[in-house]
Amino acid sequence: MAKVLMKGNEAIGAAAIKAGCKYFFGYPITPQNELPEYMSKALPEADGVFVQAESEVAAINMVYGAAGCGVRVMTSSSSPGMALKQEGITYIAGAELPCVMVNIVRGGPGLGGIQPAQSDYYQSTRGGGNGDYKCFVFAPANLQEMVDMVQEAFDIADYYRNPVIVLGDGMIGQMMEPIEFKAPKKRDLPSKDGWATTGTKNSRKPHIINSLFLDPEGLENHNTKLQKKYKAMKENEVRHEEYNIENAEIVIAAYGTTSRIAKNAIDALKEEGINVGLIRPQTLWPFPEKAFQDLPDTVKSVLTVEMSEGQMIDDVRLALNGKLPTDFYGRSGGMIPSPGAIIDKVKEMIGGVK
Amino acid sequence: MAIVFEKTQGLTDKETHYCPGCTHGIIHRLVGEVLVELDVLGDAIGVAPVGCSVLAYDYFNCDMHEASHGRAPAVATGIKRSLQDKVVFTYQGDGDLASIGTAEIVHVAHRAEKITTIFVNNAIYGMTGGQMAPTTLIGQKATTCQDGRSEAHSGMPLRMSEMLATVDGAAFIERVSVHNPAAIRKAKKAIKRAFECQIKGEGFSMVEVLSTCPTNWGIAPVESLKWLEENMIPYYPLGNFRTPEEA
Numbered sequence: 066m067a068k069v070l071m072k073g074n075e076a077i078g079a080a081a082i083k084a085g086c087k088y089f090f091g092y093p094i095t096p097q098n099e100l101p102e103y104m105s106k107a108l109p110e111a112d113g114v115f116v117q118a119e120s121e122v123a124a125i126n127m128v129y130g131a132a133g134c135g136v137r138v139m140t141s142s143s144s145p146g147m148a149l150k151q152e153g154i155t156y157i158a159g160a161e162l163p164c165v166m167v168n169i170v171r172g173g174p175g176l177g178g179i180q181p182a183q184s185d186y187y188q189s190t191r192g193g194g195n196g197d198y199k200c201f202v203f204a205p206a207n208l209q210e211m212v213d214m215v216q217e218a219f220d221i222a223d224y225y226r227n228p229v230i231v232l233g234d235g236m237i238g239q240m241m242e243p244i245e246f247k248a249p250k251k252r253d254l255p256s257k258d259g260w261a262t263t264g265t266k267n268s269r270k271p272h273i274i275n276s277l278f279l280d281p282e283g284l285e286n287h288n289t290k291l292q293k294k295y296k297a298m299k300e301n302e303v304r305h306e307e308y309n310i311e312n313a314e315i316v317i318a319a320y321g322t323t324s325r326i327a328k329n330a331i332d333a334l335k336e337e338g339i340n341v342g343l344i345r346p347q348t349l350w351p352f353p354e355k356a357f358q359d360l361p362d363t364v365k366s367v368l369t370v371e372m373s374e375g376q377m378i379d380d381v382r383l384a385l386n387g388k389l390p391t392d393f394y395g396r397s398g399g400m401i402p403s404p405g406a407i408i409d410k411v412k413e414m415i416g417g418v419k
Numbered sequence: 420m421a422i423v424f425e426k427t428q429g430l431t432d433k434e435t436h437y438c439p440g441c442t443h444g445i446i447h448r449l450v451g452e453v454l455v456e457l458d459v460l461g462d463a464i465g466v467a468p469v470g471c472s473v474l475a476y477d478y479f480n481c482d483m484h485e486a487s488h489g490r491a492p493a494v495a496t497g498i499k500r501s502l503q504d505k506v507v508f509t510y511q512g513d514g515d516l517a518s519i520g521t522a523e524i525v526h527v528a529h530r531a532e533k534i535t536t537i538f539v540n541n542a543i544y545g546m547t548g549g550q551m552a553p554t555t556l557i558g559q560k561a562t563t564c565q566d567g568r569s570e571a572h573s574g575m576p577l578r579m580s581e582m583l584a585t586v587d588g589a590a591f592i593e594r595v596s597v598h599n600p601a602a603i604r605k606a607k608k609a610i611k612r613a614f615e616c617q618i619k620g621e622g623f624s625m626v627e628v629l630s631t632c633p634t635n636w637g638i639a640p641v642e643s644l645k646w647l648e649e650n651m652i653p654y655y656p657l658g659n660f661r662t663p664e665e666a
Contacts (some may be wrong), residue, residue, distance in 0.1 A: 088501055114500045119526035123493040126486065126523070130466070130497025133484050138497070156487050262482035262498070264505050267461035271431070273476045275485040 068243040073208050073233065074099035076244055077167055078107055080212035081139050083246050084219040086165070087113035088138040090127035092120055094146040095179045096235040097169035101141065121146040125153030125166075132162035133274035135261025137219050141167035143235075144185050145176060148193060154228055155194025159276025161291075163222035165215070166200075167231045169238035172399040180399020181235030181322060186376035189230050190350040197288050199295045201229040201302065202349040204320040208242035210347070217249040221302065224252055225294055232349060234372065235399070236322040298351055305353035306345040309335065312363050313342030315411055318381045319370040320346045323402060327370055330407035341411055349377070357384035366390045366414060370407055373397050427451040429460055431480045440633040440640025442597045443471060443539065447478055449597075449607045450510070450537055453614055454481065459506040464498050466491040468520075470512035471545040471632075479510075489520025492527035495534045506617060508535040513554040514544045517579050524583065528623045531588030535613045536625040538579060541632040542651060549635030553577040556650055561635075576654060580627045584660035590622030592661040596629040596652060598644040609659075621663040629655055 071079065078100050081089075089108055091101040101117065108115045118124035124140050131138040142150060147168045157164055168189065172182040189202045201221055205211035211233060218229040262272045278284035306324075309331055310316065319327040324345040331341045342364070344356050357367070367389050369378040375393045382391055394410040396402045426432075429451020437443045454460040463481040467473060469488035476483035486494040491509035499507040516524050516538050527534065543561055544550040551561040551568055554576050558567040568576075584592045591613050595606035606628055613624035629651050631643035638646050 088497070090497065116496065116500055116530075118493065118496075119522055119529075122490065123496075123523055123526065126490040126493035127497035127500070129486070129490075130484060130494035130499075131501040132497075133494075134464075134498055134501040136501045138501070152487055153490070160485075262464050262484060263502060264462040264464060265460070265481055271480060272482045273485070274483070275476060277473065277485055 068245045070241055070243050071208065072099060072239065072241050073211060074169065074238045075103045076208050076212050077141070077215050077231070078103035080215040080246065081165065081219070082107055082111050082113070084137065084216040086137045086139050086219060087111070088131045088136055089113070089115045089140065090118050090124040090131070090138070091140050091142065092118050092124050092146060094143045096171060096238050097141050097143045097167070099238070100167065121149035122152060125150040125157070128164050129153050129157050129160070129162065132157060132164045133160070133262050135257035135263065139165040139167065141169065143169045143171050144173050144182070147185060147188060151193035154200065155192065155196055155198055156276050157228045158194070158198035158200065159196065160274050161226040162228070162274065163226050165218045165222055165229050165231065167215070167233065170232065170234045172397060178399045179235065181401065182372050182397060182399055183234060183321060183323060184373040184376065184397060185232065186349065186371070186373060189232050190352070190380070198291065199350055201225070201227055201298060203229065203231045204347060204349050205231065205233060205237065206321050206324050206345060208237070208240065208244050211237060212244050212246060213249065220249055220252045220254060223254045225298055227294065227298070232321070234322050302348060303351040303353050304347040305356050306347060307356065308343035308345065309340070310342035310344070310361065313340045313361070314363060314365055315368055315414055316342040316344055316360060316364050317368045317370055317407070318344050318346070318377065320349060320377065323370050323372055326402055326404055327407055330404040330411070333404060334408055334411060339411065339415065346377070352380045352384065354384040357381060358388065360389070364389065366392060368392045368394060368410060368414060370402055371395045372401065427455055429454045429480055430478055433477045435478055436474055437471065438634040440631065440643060441471070442630040445597045445603060446537065446539055446606070446628050446630065447475065449603070449610050450508070451479065453607065453611045454506070457611065457614055457618065459614070459618065462504070463506045463508065464502070466495045466498070466507070466509040468509070468511040468515040470515045472510055472512060472539065473546065475510050489515050489518070490523055491515065492520065492523040492532070492534070492536065496527060496530070496532050499532055499534050506614065508537060508614070510537045511539070512545065513538070513540045513542065513552045517553045517577050524579070525586065528583050528586040528589040531590070531622040533617050533620050534623060535617045537610065538625055538627040539630045540627055540655065541630040542576070543632050543635045545632050545635055556654055578655060580625070580660050583625060588622050589625065589661050590663045591616040591624035593659045594627040594629065594655060594657050596647065596657055598629070598631070598647045616663055
């Protein structure tokens with residue numbers, strides 16, 4: 066198929082529909098509005114349903130209802146809106162329902178701003194809701210990867226019966242890039258007939274979508290089952306990209322938009338004879354821990370660069386487990402790190418290490 | 420020998436957890452009977468609330484979702500929009516519907532979602548132990564208004580049926596009670612009309628059922644029925660507030 070030039074937020078909608086998403090429930094918030102706007106027109110044309118909810122809380126609960134019926138459903142929002150959705154997300158995770166959520170992250174805390182940020186890393190990977198649960202988190206760095214991940218997100222959600230977050234930022238949502246829609250790798254997806262609420266037709270026992278377990282032992286068993294699923298996701302689905310790792314003295318850890326800026330800095334440093342590599346997590350949960358443990362001996366330290374005051378750096382430190390010193394460079398509030406600032410930081414570190 | 424009464428197929432055989440004298444059991448039965456009589460039990464998907472009827476998903480003999488507190492109308496929206504030929508209902512208490520879930524109930528009516536809501540109003544938070552609800556009457560004692568609810572501090576009790584009847588998308592709104600056999604018969608009739616309204620696609624339908632809470636009211640079951648009649652009905656008048664013809 067030929068490449069098409071699309072705006073990020075609209076490309077997400079087109080990819081979701083290609084993946085068989087038929088239902089979208091959302092609430093307006095900048096900078097993701099083009100996505101629900103696109104879905105309000107495109108979904109009915111694809112025999113689907115778009116509903117603008119009265120709030121993010123209602124939208125995620127509509128997703129919960131639809132997901133329980135076994136249909137492919139999604140929602141999108143931006144940071145403060147995702148904060149409101151956390152109640153529904155923990156219910157969806159607890160009831161083991163598949164759904165896809167897109168967060169086009171903006172600066173925080175509070176109402177924050179509307180410019181790109183990566184300050185929802187904790188919210189996405191730790192969960193803002195109650196209890197021991199995990200959302201699968203994709204972190205695309207360009208629009209091609211975004212549309213690929215959005216399509217695969219529906220398969221992963223169905224395969225594991227788990228909510229999947231695609232974490233973009235204002236930059237990814239608003240930029241235009243050429244993309245090509247490709248079908249994701251084929252997965253053997255389990256049938257939903259054993260649990261979806263589609264009416265008993267008076268011929269089977271009722272199906273119940275639920276996350277309540279009043280018996281403590283029953284709830285612990287449920288948690289054990291969830292952890293087993295999360296372990297399988299860790300074993301099978303973790304993904305990262307490496308760039309210029311061989312002979313690198315310093316390795317940068319960065320995801321999404323920031324990783325693209327880091328690559329520019331790495332290329333410029335290479336011309337000056339300074340070898341810097343990149344580990345780019347493509348899944349934030351599960352986190353590519355092994356990539357950090359397997360770094361070559363040439364690497365003396367790891368620099369985490371984020372559009373936040375330092376959130377992913379916690380996972381980098383946990384992954385390294387004391388193996389290497391770490392440093393951090395970040396901009397927040399919608400400010401974007403420049404390649405020059407990253408270069409200066411690397412040079413400062415090299416001076417320090419030597 | 421002729422069978423004059425038997426348990427409806429609309430309910431499961433699970434023993435309910437409700438307190439002695441609580442009228443939730445009667446209301447469950449009426450909903451179950453209506454689903455069977457309309458021959459829609461096999462196509463019904465219900466949404467249970469948070470509150471005393473949180474375990475209703477074990478009692479209704481149809482597919483069920485357990486919603487978070489107040490969100491049942493949003494969950495029901497997701498279900499109905501996905502499976503438009505199914506019969507979808509929520510079963511909610513007054514804390515769930517009239518307090519934490521006011522936005523969801525107003526907007527499910529506003530969008531004229533083709534779902535049916537059974538709203539059980541017993542003027543108190545039951546499951547959490549008798550706290551004041553938006554529906555608690557003036558002077559009525561609760562654990563968070565131990566000298567009785569005062570208007571100066573907490574305002575006047577909220578009349579949800581009257582409020583929702585002002586929303587154009589609401590096709591059928593009626594308040595009923597279950598304090599005596601005649602009232603129970605009327606309640607069943609209203610519940611049936613509400614579901615028929617949904618099946619015909621006429622819009623949102625809700626039946627508010629005045630109910631007792633002997634445990635948290637601190638009144639014996641039989642006296643509770645009398646208390647409902649003498650105290651709740653004067654403030655929450657029974658009757659129809661909206662029919663499809665008016666909608």
